[in-house]
Amino acid sequence: MYRDPMLIKRIDITRLDDCLALAVSRDWTPDRRVWTLMFEIGAVFGIDDPGGGLAGCVVSTRYGTRLSAIGMMLVAEGFGRQGLGTRLMEHAIADGGTESTWLTATRFGKPLYEKLGFRSVGECTRYAGDLRLPPSGGSRPVSIEDVPAMVRLDAAVFGAPREHVLRAVLSAADQVRVIEGTDGVRGYGAAWRNVDNTAIGPLVATDERTARDLIADLAAGSDQPIRFHLADTHPELREWLESHGAEREFDTTAMVYGASLPGDRERLFLPLTLATG
Ligand SMILES: CC(C)(COP(=O)(O)OP(=O)(O)OC[C@H]1O[C@@H](n2cnc3c(N)ncnc32)[C@H](O)[C@@H]1OP(=O)(O)O)[C@@H](O)C(=O)NCCC(=O)NCCS
CATH class of the missing domain: 3.40.630.30 (Gcn5-related N-acetyltransferase (GNAT))
Known part of the structure; x- marks a missing residue:
């Protein structure tokens, strides 16, 4: 045959x-x-x-x-x-x-995706550098008891179920930290050691202050340059990170096919990877 x-x-x-x-x-x-x-x-x-x-x-x-x-x-x-x-x-x-399909496009892929019906919804920048941030001291390593609250917060922000992904992150990442407020988990973030850098993401937080504290504490544990992808939705966070050693590497365009993105994307501070959101 x-x-x-x-x-x-x-x-x-x-x-x-x-x-x-x-x-x-x-x-x-x-x-x-x-x-x-x-x-x-x-x-x-x-x-x-x-x-x-x-x-x-x-x-x-x-x-x-x-x-x-x-x-x-x-x-x-x-x-x-x-x-x-x-x-x-x-x-x-x-x-x-x-209902929706999301991706981030390099300038090489973007024309192809546009032809297929994807539309641009924002810019994303990859940053890398030795972050000079004092640890906030406000976070702690995640515990098994935090998982239900973490999954709930993530579902509200991401707008679609990704518990299977969070469980993979919990077992594979080098660090997962949470910040707790009076009303439960206010944010979580993960860090991964690669060959020559430590990547931070995903990072979900109820507010920018919490996101900053999580980034500072995740970065503090690394002896490598830090890498992350940041959307253009938080200009003040960008400025703050740039003033503490984060350097722009390249830009990509976030694109969507079909219905608008679900969830509360303002609180989705860092994606897990550019391939997964
Ligand atoms: C971007 C990438 C995936 C495109 O793959 P590809 O197989 O070349 O894509 P296609 O062949 O479907 O389309 C590319 C172009 O070839 C044209 N094409 C398709 N079939 C063709 C054919 N038989 N003859 C001539 N041209 C053709 C398409 O119309 C398109 O034209 P355009 O660039 O003017 O819009 C590839 O270049 C790549 O891997 N780049 C490096 C990694 C990267 O940037 N990935 C994207 C991340 S977002």
């Missing part, structure tokens, strides 16, 4: 090294921990390169029926401009099948 070598199929963690090789070929950092998480919480789709490895891949992470996120969109240079990227995106949108 003839098999189309350019078929899109769901791939599993046994193809992790092929994903990393494809990422490196497009000058992306081969972040093994992030990709491992993608296989755990999302659906990873790939197109085989008949010569070995992957010609393209994309990841769809679904949050119930309300929202899905698409990320890790990569096509090998030798297979560019043949429609693979468009097909992978269409496949990921259909696989999610949710």
